[in-house]
Amino acid sequence: MIEMVNRPYEKAFEKHALAHPEVLCLSADLTSSCEIDKFRDDHPDQFLSLGMAEQNMMSFAGGLGLAGYRPFIHTFGVFLYRRPYDQLMASVAYPRRRVRLMGFLPGITTPGGMTHQAIEDIAVMRSIPNMTILETGDATEVESICAAADSIDGPVYCRVLRGSVPRLFDTPIEVGKMRELALGDDILIVTSGITTEEAMRATAALAKAGVSVRHLHLNTIKPFDDAAMLDHIQSVKSGVITLENHVTEGGIGSLLAEIMADNGVGKKLLRLGLKDTYAHGGSRAYLMRYYGLDALALTRGVERLMREEFGITENDLAETRVDAVHSLAKAEGL
Amino acid sequence: MTEALRNEKTTEDVALGIRRRVFEHAMRNNGGYLSQACSAAEQLAWLYNEELNLGAPTLPMIPKPFGGVPHRDNPAYHTGAGYNGPVTPEHDRLFIAPAHYALVAYATLVEVGRMAPEGLAMFNQDGSSVEMIGAEHSPGMEVHNGTLGIGLSTAAGLAWGRKRRGEPGRVWVYMSDGEVQEGQTWEAIQCCAHHRIDNIKAIMDVNRQQCDGAMDSVMEVGDIKAKMEQFGAVVVAVDAHNLNDMRAAAKTPHEGKPLIILANSNPFHAMPILEERFPRLHYVRFKSEEERARMNVSIARSLGIAPIDYAH
Secondary structure (H helix, E strand, O other), X not given: OOOXXXXXXXXXXXXXXXXXXXXXXXXXOOOOOOOOHHHHHHOHHHEEEOOOOHHHHHHHHHHHHHOOOEEEXXXXXXXXXXXXXXXXXXXXHOOOOOOEEEEEOEOOOOOOOOOOOEOOHHHHHHOOOOOEEEEOXXXXXXXXXXXXXXXXXOOEEEEEOOOEEEOOOOOOOOOOOOEEEEEOOOEEEEEEOHHHHHHHHHHHHHHHOOOOEEEXXXXXXXXXXXXXXXXXXXXXXXXXXXXXXXXXOOOHHHHHHHHHHHOOOOOOEEEEEEOOOOOOOOOHHHHHHHOOOOHHHHHHHHHHHHOOOOOOOHHHOOOOOOOOOOOOOOOOOO | OOOOOXXXXXXXXXXXXHHHHHHHHHHHOOEEXXXXXXXXXXXHHHHHHHHOOOOOOOOOOOOOEOOOOOOOOOOXXXXXXXXXXXXXXXXXXXXXXXXXXXXXXXXHHHHOOOOOHHHHHOOOOOOEOOOOOOOOOOOOOOOOOOOOOOHHHHHHHHHHHHHHOOOOOOEEEEEEHHHHHOHHHHHHHHHHHHOOOOOEEEEEEEOOEEOOEEHHHHOOOOOHHHHHHHHOOEEEEEEOOOHHHHHHHHOOXXXXXXXXXXXXXXXXXXXXXXXXXXXXXXXXXXXXXXXXXXXXXXXXXXXXXOOOOOOO
16 A cells, blocks of 8 residues: 655745755745645745735745755646746746746646646647756655755755655656666556556566566656667667657657657657647546556556557556545645 | 946936947947946946945956856856855845846946946857847846746845845845736735835836837836835835935935835937937847938937947
8 A cells, every 4th residue: 555645845945944044935826726725824925925926926936046055936837837937937037047947737637627737738838948846756755845945056946746755766856867667578668657657567467577677757847868868778678658648749758759769769658648728627637548548548558559458457456546636635626 | 447336426427428338339249238228227326336335356357258057067166146245244235126127237346346348248149148138147146037026025025135144234125117917026015015024225216218218118017106105015105316316315324125116217328319219228229321320429428428440
């Protein structure tokens, strides 16, 4: 049974911010939704409410960076780049301000539908010079995201999980270091964020079916060490499969495609994720099934890549974790 | 260089010198930001020659060539802020929010002895740091403001941080009235008021012009002063060509609020022949050699100098 950790960000941010007085907590009217309401109440001197005005907030954060502070901006991922994109470029990314963009509800982890689902954020951020991208995949990574982000000399975009988060790992994020979860030699599975848990559900069933899986989890998406990944790609016989909580253009699927093409690797690559489509509102489990982002979709992908059917069904996969959309474990419905 | 840092010239002389330099540049280059020199010369002259508390420049009088953009592989990168002196707690900072005024701002740096005249000749030349739209690395600039409306927000963040640190230096923003069409300007004013940021002061060139022409024909903005006051600023309207007006306005108390001086300006001030080009004044490119020659004679006479010998 996987250990579930309730609101890991809340305590992690408080611990980090109190140890670093130059860290400021910025919020744009989603304070409880980003688990910083307790911090606001307990440490008002280090908290800045900037209201529903993301354009001003982004440039303001750039000004705080110029004044020597390291602002952590808390809001939903979409609101960190869609509306204030110009400000993100001119006030934060270009001048390499040490602004930490804490993007909650990545991809389809929100029932809020298109307006709330950051499904192309990694593609956008990967194309911004000077930007670093981190993504959390479990409670331990959420607990270590503040220190990891704050170690970067420049702007950082983080995909942060909230509410009840499973603990999959027991070591903190080391920026730039991928996690090697399995080292088989048939097929390479690369995941990040919530798709890692899905892949872990699938790997036991795949192993039982005789597939030797190599599974890597990415918490640092940019910058990226091509050489280490290339070794893994060259270690498998049947190809590479990526599963991402994101569109398949510009995210980790594209990242693998670039590495393989740049190095002339003649292996198959299957990119699973949102296929040139928006999602709609619904529970995470429903959306992952509907859009083919779950463990079952991954096993089907492995079958396609290996041209073999293993007869794996939902019953063979490790127990699915079902979150109620409006459970108490969540900060709020949205 | 032996040019004086400040106060060796009267502010009136600095303003006249700015217009002469921008005029000469526009004549030699068959066009330029002439109207901005008409409207803004007194404001920038007053800021640099009187109001701003700046230290001596820390960068060479003749600007270095473009040295690359900010990047982890470019550790020697620096902005052009050093032309405004060192960054210290007691000194003021200035952002030119409409970076399109760069030519006028560079001319000001020359007039107050912070940049050599050779710097102006580098304007908009390939490989130069003296860029057409002022960049972070351009003389006198500290942040990118080429997209309009972001300057006041950045200044607000800096001002909040400086206030928290107890720094006595103020943050000044030079603004343009077209920026009030951007929603971010209003977000910034309400933010300053909410957080009681009062070490920020702005002066806005209200020339009623924008790229497409007269503002009223492009997008009416109504009563800027009343709107800004409603959003939480202390606002004083002045004649942009009356130095005493600006001097008095800057002394207006504004505890807990930002101060915004609306400088109502004439976009043909001191170059009346430019009215012929109304309402397309944003960038005056001469339509013919005949017009260029006629404007050369007329504006030179208005500015009290001989026509520019631009024929090469």
